[in-house]
Amino acid sequence: MSQGKALKAQGAFASLRYRKARDRVVELILLAAGLVAVFTTVAIIFILVYESSFFFENVSIKDFLTDTMWTPLFADARYGIAPLVAGTLTVTGVALFVAIPLGTIIAIYLSEFAPHRVRETVKPILELLGAVPTVVYGYFALIMVTPLLQKLIPGLPGFNMLSAGLVIGLMIVPYVASVSEDAMRAVPRYMREGSYAMGATKMQTALRVVVPGAFSGIAAAYILGISRAVGETMVVAIAAGMMPNLTFNPTEPAATITAYIVQVSLGDLPHDSIGYQSIFAAGLVLLLMTLVFNVIGFFLTRRFREAY
Amino acid sequence: MATTAALTLEEIRKGLAWRKQLDKVFVLVGLAVLFGCLATLAILFADLLQQGSSRFGWDFFTSFPSRKAERAGILSAAVGTSLIMVVTALVALPVGVAAAIYLEEYAPKNWFTGIIEINVTNLAGVPSIVYGLLALGLFVYQFNLGQSILAAGLTLALLILPIVIVATRESLRAVPKAIREAAYGLGATRWEVTKDHVLPYSTGGILTGLILGLSRAIGETAPIITIGALSFIAFLPPSPVTAEFPFLSLEWLKSEFTAMPIQIFNWVSRPDQAFQANAAAAGAILLGMTLLMNAIAIWIRYRFRKKINW
Numbered sequence: 381m382s383q384g385k386a387l388k389a390q391g392a393f394a395s396l397r398y399r400k401a402r403d404r405v406v407e408l409i410l411l412a413a414g415l416v417a418v419f420t421t422v423a424i425i426f427i428l429v430y431e432s433s434f435f436f437e438n439v440s441i442k443d444f445l446t447d448t449m450w451t452p453l454f455a456d457a458r459y460g461i462a463p464l465v466a467g468t469l470t471v472t473g474v475a476l477f478v479a480i481p482l483g484t485i486i487a488i489y490l491s492e493f494a495p496h497r498v499r500e501t502v503k504p505i506l507e508l509l510g511a512v513p514t515v516v517y518g519y520f521a522l523i524m525v526t527p528l529l530q531k532l533i534p535g536l537p538g539f540n541m542l543s544a545g546l547v548i549g550l551m552i553v554p555y556v557a558s559v560s561e562d563a564m565r566a567v568p569r570y571m572r573e574g575s576y577a578m579g580a581t582k583m584q585t586a587l588r589v590v591v592p593g594a595f596s597g598i599a600a601a602y603i604l605g606i607s608r609a610v611g612e613t614m615v616v617a618i619a620a621g622m623m624p625n626l627t628f629n630p631t632e633p634a635a636t637i638t639a640y641i642v643q644v645s646l647g648d649l650p651h652d653s654i655g656y657q658s659i660f661a662a663g664l665v666l667l668l669m670t671l672v673f674n675v676i677g678f679f680l681t682r683r684f685r686e687a688y
Numbered sequence: 689m690a691t692t693a694a695l696t697l698e699e700i701r702k703g704l705a706w707r708k709q710l711d712k713v714f715v716l717v718g719l720a721v722l723f724g725c726l727a728t729l730a731i732l733f734a735d736l737l738q739q740g741s742s743r744f745g746w747d748f749f750t751s752f753p754s755r756k757a758e759r760a761g762i763l764s765a766a767v768g769t770s771l772i773m774v775v776t777a778l779v780a781l782p783v784g785v786a787a788a789i790y791l792e793e794y795a796p797k798n799w800f801t802g803i804i805e806i807n808v809t810n811l812a813g814v815p816s817i818v819y820g821l822l823a824l825g826l827f828v829y830q831f832n833l834g835q836s837i838l839a840a841g842l843t844l845a846l847l848i849l850p851i852v853i854v855a856t857r858e859s860l861r862a863v864p865k866a867i868r869e870a871a872y873g874l875g876a877t878r879w880e881v882t883k884d885h886v887l888p889y890s891t892g893g894i895l896t897g898l899i900l901g902l903s904r905a906i907g908e909t910a911p912i913i914t915i916g917a918l919s920f921i922a923f924l925p926p927s928p929v930t931a932e933f934p935f936l937s938l939e940w941l942k943s944e945f946t947a948m949p950i951q952i953f954n955w956v957s958r959p960d961q962a963f964q965a966n967a968a969a970a971g972a973i974l975l976g977m978t979l980l981m982n983a984i985a986i987w988i989r990y991r992f993r994k995k996i997n998w
Contacts, residue, residue, distance in 0.1 A: 399877045406879045407794050413786030414795070417807040417853070420846055424818060427825035482721050489718025493711075502722060504986055509729050511900075511982050513907025515949040516971045519956050520732050523739075523964060553725055581707045583714050604813070611815020613910035614949075618956055638817050638910065645820075645914045651829065659914075663821040670815060 428667060431660035438654055444661070450624040450640070452658045453647075459658070461665055463624035467541065467634035468669070471616055474545025474630050475552060475609040480602060482549075483556025487598075490557070491564035492586040503558065510554035518618030521547040526619060539621030539633035547619070548612050552605045559604055563597020564590050596681040603677030607670045613638035637666045733975060740969025748969060753951065760963075762970050765951035768837065769906060771925060772947060775841020776848065776905050781898055783845070784852030791853070792860040793882050812850035819847045820914025828915055835916035837925060837945045843911050848901030855897020859890035892992025896985045903981035907974060909949035948974045 436444070439459040447460025486506070490499050526543040530536045567590050575585040591598065621633030622643045635643070641659045649656040695703075751761025787808075795801040823843035833839040863886050871881040925943035948970060955967035 403877045403879045410786045410790035413783045414790040414804045416783055417804055421807045423826055424822045427822050431825050485718055485721045493715050508982055511903055511978055513949055513974050515909045515952045516975050519967055519971050581711050583711045607813050613817045641817055642913055663818055667818055
């Protein structure tokens with residue numbers, strides 16, 4: 381009898397030891413999954429730098445940065461990244477011109493003015509706008525927006541950055557609105573009450589208390605919008621044309637960094653050709669641009685962070 | 689007191705009335721902007737349906753791409769997209785959920801965990817085409833997977849991993865501490881607590897995250913163009929079920945492919961007007977699928993929220 385009890389206890393200890401060992405194994409597996417994220421980042425940087433290193437063996441960094449022509453696929457190849465960067469910045473500028481005012485107005489309205497029911501219904505629907513496949517937005521830009529713009533601006537070419545930028549702007553409105561709204565809602569209620577008690581209207585409270593109080597979050601929303609616009613590919617590839625063009629005039633056609641990568645990918649370049657390697661150099665510039673905007677955003681949010 | 693500095697009651701009332709007017713004006717502006725954006729979505733969908741209406745029909749779903757617009761269909765694109773989504777889901781779900789469990793339930797608070805968290809946040813902001821370049825350099829050339837369904841599925845899985853991780857972490861965090869403490873109190877190990885108590889409560893949130901991730905992946909074009917999806921594929925990948933033993937085949941993973949967004953891109957970039965109708969019809973189907981997935985995600989979130997009463 382007592383021997384049986386001892387055996388049982390021994391069994392329980394053995395099973396506990398087994399269960400603890402299993403816990404360790406599971407933890408290691410879970411950790412490995414977590415490391416996939418680290419691995420992805422390292423792999424992105426490694427692949428971009430490694431593949432572009434072949435490109436920079438043939439092209440000097442000085443030419444890459446100062447030449448004003450980008451024609452890697454032509455017989456007379458020139459490798460200045462400036463036209464692609466100009467195209468990317470112009471499209472991003474047009475997009476922000478749309479997304480920042482519209483997104484901010486929607487955020488202020490939803491956070492400060494809209495009744496609870498309206499906010500709860502509208503927000504998920506608004507987020508659907510951000511879920512539309514970008515290739516469909518590209519169709520929208522080329523087939524619907526460009527003909528409309530051509531009526532307003534005679535002589536507008538069929539491919540232009542204006543139409544692509546406007547549509548990208550519309551596409552990122554939900555991101556800007558949603559993140560800014562979250563930031564505004566995080567401003568404590570008593571700050572609004574204080575403002576109302578001083579006789580301020582809703583509008584004054586929104587603009588002078590809530591928006592400044594939430595500014596770091598709103599800045600983060602704008603940065604998110606910029607990153608999206610800079611990296612957007614299909615809309616520009618479809619609607620802005622594929623010709624590198626050093627201009628900041630949105631009514632002209634021009635290729636962006638992303639559109640160039642798509643253009644080369646669609647062709648059938650051999651793995652070791654310089655045209656193929658050039659897309660990794662372009663990708664590296666794209667990644668650095670988003671990185672720069674994010675660093676600016678980081679410092680902006682820190683500079684304007686309000687502690688309650 | 690100097691009379692010039694002080695406002696009369698009349699003036700104050702006037703100012704207040706004016707400021708209250710501004711409030712009303714802003715409400716109107718806000719509503720106008722909001723409904724303007726929503727109306728655009730509706731117009732876009734309606735236009736796709738109208739432009740593509742001539743193409744909707746059984747043939748459109750059962751035909752391969754063709755040089756003739758009216759004979760072209762989305763069979764290979766739809767099959768390609770479905771198979772890629774299967775690979776993406778099978779990879780992103782376990783890896784994403786495991787990473788989230790590690791970060792939420794296991795990870796000690798130290799610099800190392802901090803690095804993983806920063807990585808997850810940053811990856812969400814990396815442009816999708818950069819994932820395409822990563823896949824081209826890594827999967828296609830280093831791992832020799834070629835321009836295959838497997839490479840595309842893995843690429844999109846990496847792309848949506850942050851979405852799945854963030855959604856899973858949120859739903860794990862929503863499970864009250866008391867439930868964990870009770871299980872520990874009865875002698876359960878950490879994994880038993882997680883597997884038997886925390887995970888079942890978070891299923892809704894995890895599913896929502898997965899579906900939202902897949903709805904993002906299904907419309908992604910740039911990364912799979914980069915790894916070299918073709919737009920003219922007039923065959924289907926080998927069937928996963930075979931007549932001979934062992935009846936299952938993984939050959940389809942290695943097959944070349946096309947996908948819905950690639951097909952739309954190809955059609956929309958052709959100068960021939962007739963192909964625009966095809967692009968519109970396929971676009972309507974893709975958009976419909978995305979909206980449906982989002983609706984399902986919202987519904988699941990709603991159901992699970994209603995069901996759980998702590």
